[in-house]
Amino acid sequence: MSAARPLLLGLLLLIGLTVLPPEARAERISEIKKTTFAESAARFFTLRDPSLRNALIGSVLMGISCGLLGSFLVVRKLALMGDALSHAVLPGVAFGFLWNMSKDPIAIFVGATVAGLLGAGTVHLIRSTTKHKEDAALGFVLASFFALGVCVITMLNNLPNAQKSGLDKFMFGQAAALGDQDVVLMAVVTALVISVLAIGFKAFALTSFDAGFASAIGFPTQLIHYTLMLLLAFSIVVSLQAVGVVLVSAMLITPAAAAFLLTDRLKPMLALSALFGMAAGAIGSFLSFVGNDMPTGPLMVLAGSAVFAVALLFGPRHGIVARWLRQRSRSGRTRRENTLKALYHVLERREFKGDDVSIRELAEQRRETEVEAKQLARELVRHRLATTNDSGEALYLTPAGWQRACEIVRNHRVWELYLTNDAQYAADHVHDDAEKVEHILGEETVREIEKRLNYATHDPHGKLIPGLADLNAAPFSGRRGARATGYGAHS
């Protein structure tokens, strides 16, 4: 909680810096384009050129506000709302331009916000007065507002004196076209988003998790929801120039979705999401710059998607690779435990006379070839569950191996007995289930089951259940050739 404060201050400071007046003089765009990749990269990162500086700072600011708000959209399951709002603002952009036939950021901001809120209002109206649900309402409101926007903008572009309106940049974004005023507006909105979310964090978190409880303790849930929607509309509108109407929703959702894969706490999720948003914004505008005026929006979204892909693959807990590794180690453990069980069965069949098991015996027990059995034996040796003699033909269980073997057999037989006795399974139905369960039963559960079974000594097939004394004994120590004791022996 307290760690969030310096982070917050840092972010606000960053925003403050962006509002400082540019130092360097503008250079001609054509000059910038005729440079090598390395030169343009250097130019980009030294921020010598104000239009570049605007592009980079603007993208980063957008990444922060979209990342933060996107997190709340994701946990509130409102991901589509971002899409709807962003499409709904387009006619507002056009009408904002019409206001005085110029790309006045304030007029466009106001027009777009009004249009966005109108769109959200229409969705709400349709949902509450007809039998349509949110998805259908979102779907067609988004399309109709967007269509209207496209028509008006095309008409504007066809006017003789508006050839260079640059309104088409709103479609796919062009960060390089950001003016000083645009960046200041973005800084203001981002600061507003950060401050409001920080002050009302508790309320936003609670209403997202449990709106019913929030309203029960007297929180104004509707007001909180609309505050969030208003912030969302603001940030979408200021992001339009950088990323474009079509893809701004991806900047809201992708960083947040990636962050959600990496953490299961809200605050780290917000921080990660803002970070990913910044990274995607910066990478996107950089690529757009070195890539000869490619539209920024798609590049930013691709960068964000790359972050998401990395999180999906390499996330420490829920990542595909981590899950695969866990799965593999689990199946390895299961395989070793099955080998141990086979060794136990061999020893049991000869009533625990002699403590060596030959590879051939193991192979026969497992109904496998000797080559395969040898491989299993080597694996046990590697995990110090067994040792071999010099020729490698005979296998001896180590204390750890013996204990685990007893545990597995005990788990298996106790579970079979439980299923037949308590759960009324037929005796011939229980083996397959026990084959799976034996590897996951914990010591506590087994003891609980044993208690319920009155410490029975034999499984449904009449075989002796290894008891605690067997588990704790070193293999055959002091009772070489003796049989396993079972519960009857020590109760």
Add this chain to the structure above:
Amino acid sequence: MNPPSTRQDSQVDRTSANGAPSPLEIHDLTVAYHKKPVLYGIDLTVPAGTLVGIIGPNGAGKSTLIKAIMGQLPATSGWVRIFGQSFKEACTRVGYVPQRESVDWDFPVSVMDVVLMGRYGRLGLFKRPRLEDHDIARACLEKVKMLPFASRQIGNLSGGQQQRVFLARALAQESDLYLMDEPFAGVDAATESAIVMLLQELKTRGKTLLVVHHDLATAKDYFDNLLLLNMRLVAFGKTADVFTQEILQKTYGGRLTILSEVADTVRRQT
């Protein structure tokens, strides 16, 4: 048949013996859900320090009653008083346990975070939880034996454990009136008996509890007062008096067909 609490006597008996306002008083409350009436003319006065089980068939309006008491569903008529005040004025005195299915358990919060939410009502919109709030939350977790799980994400809990977390959150509200929506749904036997003991303890500490319950078999053992509901308040009173064949038949023996048919008509016409 005359249930112990009827429209007439609830209007007279507004306060308990010592003159303090009743924890919960409902007068002629009718509630519509998507414009379809689901509760008709409920009159109810709950004395302080009682543990009331709300039972009735599916669709009887049990959860609706809870939500309507809290003003989450608009009443088409009637009023609700909590300790003589409106719900808004008295909401810090009301603890609430929603149905477990009503939230997304994948939500990125820890057990501790959820229990701290119980303090939010007192803290208001902007104040952060203080050390004292953390102490209370920890004590409440201890009470439901969930303290060892405090830092877990809530999705990594069993159903019974999740329900205990919700109860701990309600305890952290330190309220006088508790409204619980199906706290026994889908919990293990150990949790079930732990909840019963908790309810009894709250009652002996003078709290008033309304608990929606779905299991008729256990209802008469768990609650000393029962409220039988089927779109209409069928009966309310001591369990021994109202848990009778006749009243149960009246509550569960088919819906009140005329009422629900009229409700459907109302919905279609508006």
